[in-house]
Amino acid sequence: MEMRNLLVAASVLFLSSIELFPQWSTDPNNNLIVGYGLNPELCSDSAGGCYITYEAGYPAELHLRRLDRYGYQPWGDKRKIAGELEEQMSAKIIGDGEGGVIVSYGDRIFHSRFRLRIQKVDSSGNLLWGATGRRVSVVDTSQSVQRMVTDGAGGCVIVWMESNMGFAEYRINRIDRNGQRVWSDTGLYIISDYNYDPPILTRASDGSYYLKIRRNLYRLNQNGEVVRRDSVTLGYPVADSDGGLILSGRTGTINNIKLVSQRKDSLGNNLWQDPYVEIADSLYLNSPITVRAIYGYYYYWWYRYKNGIQLVTQYQVLRPDGTKLFPNGSINISNYPVDALLADILPSDTGTVVFIWQDYRSDDGVFGQRKDTLNNRLWNLSDVPLYTGMYSDLFAITDCLGGAIGLGWHQFDFSLRMFKVSKNGIMGEVIVPVELISFSGKLVDNLVELYWQTATETNNMGFEIERLQNSKIEGLQDWKTIGFVEGNGTTTEPKIYSFIDENIVTGIYKYRLKQIDFDGTFEYSNEIEIEAGSIPKEYVLFQNYPNPFNSSTVISYSVPMEGKVTIKLYNALGELVKTITDGFFNAGTYKINLSSEDLSSGIYLYKMQTERTSLTKKLIIIK
Missing domain, CATH: 2.60.40.10 (Immunoglobulins)
Structure with a gap:
């Protein structure tokens, strides 16, 4: 046994001292290709790497891959996320808070009709909720357009739409870490609406949930009960640090579209100036809006016309009290006055953020920049090039080490290409904390x-x-x-x-x-x-020692497999005196101290009962 333990220690020492050379590309002309498919999704593995899902082949298969912080695939190959039907697609993924990933996806019935399923996969690639996952509802209706957030306990909360007589019926459920439906087998009904607008789900910092469906904003407690319902005109909900919410949106006229925001507490009260804080004007009509809560600040990103002519990408930051970090106006995301397609704004080291985007400058492509709260550019003043050319879709997440991981998808060859940039602004660099x-x-x-x-x-x-x-x-x-x-x-x-x-x-x-x-x-x-030691080969109830005894004795027993064990003490008449132990035990040998403090002198029997056997011994107390 000592030799075995010595070998274990030596092998771990050897493996831990090997220097791994990252597989991430350092060349923006050559991003790392990880697969080919459609509709990719990306999330962090909380360890410097990521998970990716995508659809491949026909009939469509849903594939899941993991890349570690070095860009290697520790599973060796993809994992197929299967269902009960032939095709799986339309996935959404989130981290499970335990280093693994939760995947929600549609089991395709036909055309655009699906039954929603959900699967949990650990960091080693094990499918934890069965070979075909679990259904979010037992109802055989068409379910789609799901949104999902963590429940903070290894499971998730998921909302979806069901088609019912021309209406979209919105339902929500919690799936716990064991894959069990918690709130309802059919999901809790929220509302029906004919517009089929996608729901928006956010987990608040106090563990409750906000659900926005059109102008309806619901606050649900941890049991899924609706405790508030408000009518709101703003959207893009982002949780604050006090159980409340930041809402943002557009207002004004078509000739002067304004970006505005308001912070609400858990009771629905406005915390910023009424009716809202104006962040910017002159927004481009079809400008996307991104809002992120990072280190207590609220970051906003959009397109706008500057000087009424030039379309540029801007950002602004609000403090927790709603005041602007840049009071003189919004800031260009880059030194280049271009309209950029933002992938995301990501947390870096405290007080700094990383922007990942692609734009149409003369040498168009994907770029990154890290900034502090004074708008100082901490990387190359001309930005860090991460890909030469334009992606059809671009995603970015934090690498949990102050840098970023990006995923680009090309519609001309369906390739999935990835890049990594460290907090130092170096493409392909891996920092080990x-x-x-x-x-x-x-x-x-x-x-x-x-x-x-x-x-x-x-x-x-x-x-x-x-x-x-x-x-x-x-x-x-x-x-x-x-x-x-x-x-x-x-x-x-x-x-x-x-x-x-x-x-x-x-x-x-x-x-x-x-x-x-x-x-x-x-x-x-x-x-x-x-x-x-060694695992016992049979159930054994040992004779107590010492025996006879005066004040205390030790009862030992062995069990060869995991199971329930009960040991009870009886008097000479066969009457139950007390239960000595009652619980589930792993295979092994155990000892129990039995005190005679509340027992009188005499002969007793102690009996061990398991699912497979019953054993009895005699003990004597002499006082």
């Missing part, structure tokens, strides 16, 4: 001692220690957090950490570290395995 150079463990006197060492750390809040025990290693990956060790923030010096797991019985254990940054992003270490 915590460089783990070793992680090992060993069994010492029925304790497991864990040791790990870092070479450097950046914004490291600390490490959660997670454990997986016995039969669960082969079944559901039910990792348990058993401790936390504080990190050293930012340091370039090597640091050594340790943790002792005292709660050990016979069995096989796996351990891993969950390294967490101060901004909440995290990454898992490699796993190590420790064997404590």
